[in-house]
Amino acid sequence: MNSKTSSLPASMSVAEPAPQSKTKLKRFARRLPKRKIWPTWALASVQGVILAGFVALWEVAASSGWIDAFFWSQPSAIAHTLGIFFAEGNAYVDIAYTFRSTIFGFILGTSLGAVLGMSFWWSRNYALIMQPYIICLESIPKLALAPLIILVFGMGLASKVAIATALTLVVSTLTAYSGVQAVDRDQEKLFYSLGASRWQVFTKLVAPSCVPWVISILRVNIGLALTGSIVGEFVASQHGLGRTILYAGQTYEIALVWVAVLVLSALSILMYIGVSWLERILRKGVVR
Amino acid sequence: MSGPMSKLLLDDLSMVFNTGGTEFVALAPATLSVPAGRFVSLIGPSGCGKSTLFNIIAGLEAPTTGRVLIDGEDYTGYIGQVGYMLQKDLLLPWRTVLDNVALGMEIAGTPIKEARARALPLIKRYGLSGFENQYPSSLSGGMRQRAALLRTLLVERDIVLLDEPFGALDAQTKAQMQEWLLQIFADFGRTVIFVTHDVEEAVYLSDEIHVMATRPGRIIETLPVDLPRPRDRSIVSTPRFVAMKKYCLDLLHLGEQGALAA
Numbered sequence: 001m002n003s004k005t006s007s008l009p010a011s012m013s014v015a016e017p018a019p020q021s022k023t024k025l026k027r028f029a030r031r032l033p034k035r036k037i038w039p040t041w042a043l044a045s046v047q048g049v050i051l052a053g054f055v056a057l058w059e060v061a062a063s064s065g066w067i068d069a070f071f072w073s074q075p076s077a078i079a080h081t082l083g084i085f086f087a088e089g090n091a092y093v094d095i096a097y098t099f100r101s102t103i104f105g106f107i108l109g110t111s112l113g114a115v116l117g118m119s120f121w122w123s124r125n126y127a128l129i130m131q132p133y134i135i136c137l138e139s140i141p142k143l144a145l146a147p148l149i150i151l152v153f154g155m156g157l158a159s160k161v162a163i164a165t166a167l168t169l170v171v172s173t174l175t176a177y178s179g180v181q182a183v184d185r186d187q188e189k190l191f192y193s194l195g196a197s198r199w200q201v202f203t204k205l206v207a208p209s210c211v212p213w214v215i216s217i218l219r220v221n222i223g224l225a226l227t228g229s230i231v232g233e234f235v236a237s238q239h240g241l242g243r244t245i246l247y248a249g250q251t252y253e254i255a256l257v258w259v260a261v262l263v264l265s266a267l268s269i270l271m272y273i274g275v276s277w278l279e280r281i282l283r284k285g286v287v288r
Numbered sequence: 289m290s291g292p293m294s295k296l297l298l299d300d301l302s303m304v305f306n307t308g309g310t311e312f313v314a315l316a317p318a319t320l321s322v323p324a325g326r327f328v329s330l331i332g333p334s335g336c337g338k339s340t341l342f343n344i345i346a347g348l349e350a351p352t353t354g355r356v357l358i359d360g361e362d363y364t365g366y367i368g369q370v371g372y373m374l375q376k377d378l379l380l381p382w383r384t385v386l387d388n389v390a391l392g393m394e395i396a397g398t399p400i401k402e403a404r405a406r407a408l409p410l411i412k413r414y415g416l417s418g419f420e421n422q423y424p425s426s427l428s429g430g431m432r433q434r435a436a437l438l439r440t441l442l443v444e445r446d447i448v449l450l451d452e453p454f455g456a457l458d459a460q461t462k463a464q465m466q467e468w469l470l471q472i473f474a475d476f477g478r479t480v481i482f483v484t485h486d487v488e489e490a491v492y493l494s495d496e497i498h499v500m501a502t503r504p505g506r507i508i509e510t511l512p513v514d515l516p517r518p519r520d521r522s523i524v525s526t527p528r529f530v531a532m533k534k535y536c537l538d539l540l541h542l543g544e545q546g547a548l549a550a
Contacts, residue, residue, distance in 0.1 A: 190378045193346045194395045194443060195368015204395070208382050 073254040081255040082262070090239075091263075097239040098229050099267060101157055105164020106225035106271075112165070113172020114214050121180040121206050122198070134173060142166045143228075146235045155236050164228030168221040172214070179213030180206060211282050218275045226268055241267075294357075295324035295479045296345070296370075296447050301354035303340050303505075313504035314340045317353065320498065320507065322481065324446070327473055329482045329490035329497045330507075331536065337505025338483045342449050345481075346372040358447065368396075371448040371478075375455060377436035379424035385435050386411060386420040392443035403442075410438055415468065430461040434468065441476060450482045454489070463521070466493060470519065487536045491529060492519065499539045509539055 055075045061067045062074035069077075085091050120127035146163055153159035183206055191201045233242025241260045248256035303315040315337035322328050330338050343349040345356055347367040356364045363369045371392075379388045389411060390403035398406075411420050416434055424432060433453055440448055453469075454462045466489060473480060473493075484490050490497050491513055499509045513532060515523060523529050 184378070186374055186376055187378050187380075189348055190372075190374060191395065192348060192367050193370075193372035193374075194392045196395045200395055204391070205380070208380070211382070 070252070071254060073258055077255040078258045078262075081253075082259045085256065085259050085263075094239055094241050094244055095263060095267065097157070097237075098226075098233065098241045098264070101160035101229040101232065101240070102164060102222075102225045102267075102271070104157075104161040105228055106168060106221055108161065109165040109168025109225065110172050110214070110218065110221050113169045113217075114176045114210070116169075117173040117176025117178075118180055118202075118207060118210055120177050121183075121202065127177070134170070134177075138170045138174065142170075143231050146231055150232065150236045155238065160229045160232035160237070160240070163232040164225040167224040167228040171220065171224065172217055175213050175217045176210055179210035182213070183209045215279050215282055218279065219272065222268065222271045222275055226264070226271075230264070293323065294321040295326075295359065296320075296322040296481070297357040297360070298341075298345070299355045299357060301341070301344055301351045301356070303337065303344065303349070304352045315344075315351075316504040316506040318507050322447075322479055324479055325477050326495045327480045327482065327493055329484060329494040330500055331484055331487060331490045331497060331540070332500030332505075333485065333502055333540065335505065336500035336502045338500060339451065340505065342372065342451055342481075342483065345447075345449060346370055368443075369445065369447075371440040371443045371445045373436055373440040373448070373450050373453055375452050377424075377432040379427075379432055379435055379439075381424055384421050384423060385416060385427065388424060389435055389438045389442060392439050396443060407438070407442060410442065411435075414438060414472065428461075429457055430465055433457065433465060437469070437472070441472065441478070445478075447479045447481065450480060452483050452485070455484070455486075462489075467521070469493065474518065487533050487540070488524065491515075491532050491536065492524060497536060499536060501540075508542075511535070 058067075058072075059075045062069040062072060120130065142163070145166070149162050149166070150159045153162050187205060187209075188201060191205055196204070229240070230242035230245075233240035234246050237243045241264050244260045245257050248254070248260065298318060298320040300317050300319055301315065302313070302317040305312045305314055318337075318341070330341070332338060340349065344351045344364075347356075347363070347365050347369060350365055354364075355362050358369055379385075380391070383391070386404055386407055387400075389407040390398075390400065393403035393406065394400055408420060411417065414434060416431060416438070419427060419431065424435065427435065437450070437453060440450075454465050457465060470493065482490070482493060494513050496510065496512050498507050499511070500506065501508045511532075515528065515532075
């Protein structure tokens with residue numbers, strides 16, 4: 001059929017448009033937009049230029065008086081203070097102190113939360129009874145309780161760990177519980193059809209299914225744990241980067257505030273790298 | 289009904305759901321006897337109670353009336369007594385193919401090393417060679433079904449329930465899988481109960497076909513398939529095969545009309 005149609009003489013073809021309509025109708029012709037990714041070196045150099053430009057602008061603005069160097073400080077002063085901070089002050093004590101409370105709070109909050117959230121799988125009644133309390137706990141601004149926590153746990157490390165734990169615990173619990181609720185019913189059915197016990201379903205199905213959910217909160221919890229430790233140090237502490245910032249602010253050593261913030265950022269990036277590494281191990285085989 | 293004769297005996301099984309005062313009969317009282325080593329198919333439109341029947345046999349749902357007898361003993365409401373392969377392959381994405389296939393044995397208490405050692409030769413023999421250490425995400429649909437079926441077979445239960453295992457596969461893969469299943473059936477000698485709504489598939493694979501109908505879900509007719517084994521693909525064009533297929537299709541249409549008239 002087709003071959004016959006195509007072999008028809010041109011004069012017989014009805015589909016041929018009239019010659020004059022060709023000039024009237026401009027054919028709609030657009031190409032698929034191209035999206036080309038630059039090479040890594042190009043991207044990195046643009047990023048470097050932006051950073052250098054920002055620092056240079058800040059320096060110039062501060063030294064020429066466009067912004068008040070007393071309040072905003074300036075890169076050269078910050079670099080100078082950074083050197084002093086590491087050479088003379090007890091920088092490492094402070095860094096270790098904040099790092100320790102953050103890590104403890106992170107581990108405690110995340111693991112307790114994951115365990116608590118997954119425990120709701122065992123009994124629907126238990127989950128339903130606990131639900132309002134969990135939601136209540138979530139809505140409390142936990143940082144507002146910081147002064148109370150300091151009173152109870154003292155000035156030392158314990159109170160900072162407690163605040164960091166409080167911040168991360170509730171989020172972890174809720175996320176792990178969502179993971180439990182998302183377990184495939186048919187998958188559960190398969191396990192029971194194989195004669196599995198509840199404990200086997202929990203360890204071989206529910207817990208592994210929750211791993212991606214727990215992974216998803218690790219990054220968030222790094223930030224939350226760090227915030228908890230620093231706020232704890234703001235309220236009352238003898239060491240830590242939070243205390244350094246508070247002290248520097250009160251004595252108008254703005255350069256030192258920036259130094260502490262820089263070190264905190266570096267700490268945070270370090271922990272992000274750690275978490276990414278942890279993710280790769282946990283995610284093994286789980287494609288999401 | 290001769291109890292000791294049949295491997296699986298469904299004795300007057302029925303299932304009635306009661307939702308808000310209205311009764312819904314998912315399965316009208318059904319009695320079914322399956323001798324050992326037989327391949328039996330259930331065909332019928334969706335909603336004819338096939339899945340309910342399977343869930344009851346597997347102990348995942350309690351019937352309203354009736355009993356499930358395996359080798360003459362009452363196993364109503366007991367899980368883990370039969371191998372059950374659900375429609376989806378349900379492979380665990382975080383386990384390798386080998387560990388997925390070994391899952392059933394692992395749940396039954398076999399040490400993981402031994403379970404792997406027993407699973408590996410089967411994986412190699414039944415078309416998954418080289419994939420034992422891959423994760424399910426890298427497998428094609430047909431391969432996933434193979435892994436799921438091997439997992440079911442390795443539980444070492446005499447009775448295997450297969451719920452539309454090839455329903456989601458394309459025609460060509462489906463044909464391959466049918467050959468593969470016949471091979472497995474011949475090798476393992478299990479009693480297979482197979483649910484499908486593909487009449488040709490049912491006739492090609494089975495020793496006996498039970499035709500079901502909806503509203504209420506019930507078995508309307510049982511017919512033996514007297515085609516010789518081993519079967520070759522060419523059998524599908526023989527007059528006997530075609531006649532049998534037509535007979536089943538007519539029964540299904542009749543059931544549909546009956547449901548409409550009721």
